Amino acid sequence: MAKRREFFFGVVSGLVLAAGLLFLMVSLNTWHLGNAFKGVSLIKARALEPLGIRQMVDGALKGIVHELNDPYSVYLEPEEFQSLQTHMKGTYGGLGIYVGVPEETKRLTVMAPIKGTPAAKAGIKSGDEIWEIDGKDAREMDIDTAVSLMKGPAGTKVTLGIRSPNEKQVRQIPLIREIIEIPSVEGKILEQYPDLAYVNISMFNDMTGEELLNTVTELTKKNRCRGLILDLRNNPGGSLKAAMETGGFFVPKGEPVVWLVDKQRTQAFLSAGRSIDLPLVVLINKGSASASEILAGAIKDVQAGTLVGENTFGKGIVQSVFKLGDGAAIKITTAKYL
Incomplete structure (x- = not known):
């Protein structure tokens, strides 16, 4: 009987504690929301310079994103978002x-x-x-x-x-x-080593995968290449999709190109099938970042090639861009890669 009473009081105490914490959370949120409404009302009523609701919302969004304390997360005005889209197109x-x-x-x-x-x-x-x-x-x-x-x-x-x-x-x-x-891919046969193809990827945009495959195909069709040098030096990254597509050219079918970890899960993105099968050397340096690090890491993990150079930039995170209703967008860090 004593054990039942002890168990009962334990359960009741736990419920009371949980209810208290929930009340505290609701109270704090209500207090903060109340402050927000009060601040808006004061600005509308007392500020010397007029400020529209849209400006307030934009400012609030910028402030929220800024509080992430992440230099790669940002609120994009419509013009900035359009500029980003243009840049990714080349x-x-x-x-x-x-x-x-x-x-x-x-x-x-x-x-x-x-x-x-x-x-x-x-x-x-x-x-x-x-x-x-x-x-x-x-x-x-x-x-x-x-x-x-x-x-x-x-x-x-x-x-x-x-x-x-x-x-x-x-x-x-x-x-x-x-x-x-920005032609993201350039290639040539090395004059002193006519059996080696040299290909440079300057960034990853929507056309990189297609450009790379076409470049390598053209070089190897005209020459008997015994190997490929892939230059990722000073490549700052770009499109994650393009990096995964490009990685699939070198990684055997079914092997992971990259593992991504977000708030919900850890997910492997697998190669659709290797289409460039040459002895491979990958050049990297401190300017190799983000998507280029993903590609270099994938090649190293499956031993599809040898990395040569120095430590890369170290940007092991992924940003996603979410379009808002008025042409603006927010770009936030949503995942990291392993």
């Missing part, structure tokens, strides 16, 4: 650099300049830090804001404040924007 008006925020410095950093672009011609290199964009402090600027400031119509001017790793002074570099065309 052309845009800008300077021709990819940027990131290394974990060790937390500063806006050039991951890679694109060959032949205004940035590359001005001597901007991988590892340079961007401290200013047209006089605005860019050291702790989120990536998408920085990119939107550097992009613009061809022929217009923008000045970057650049500090190189071995320098203390910030150099002011004036640049003229151009139309940047």
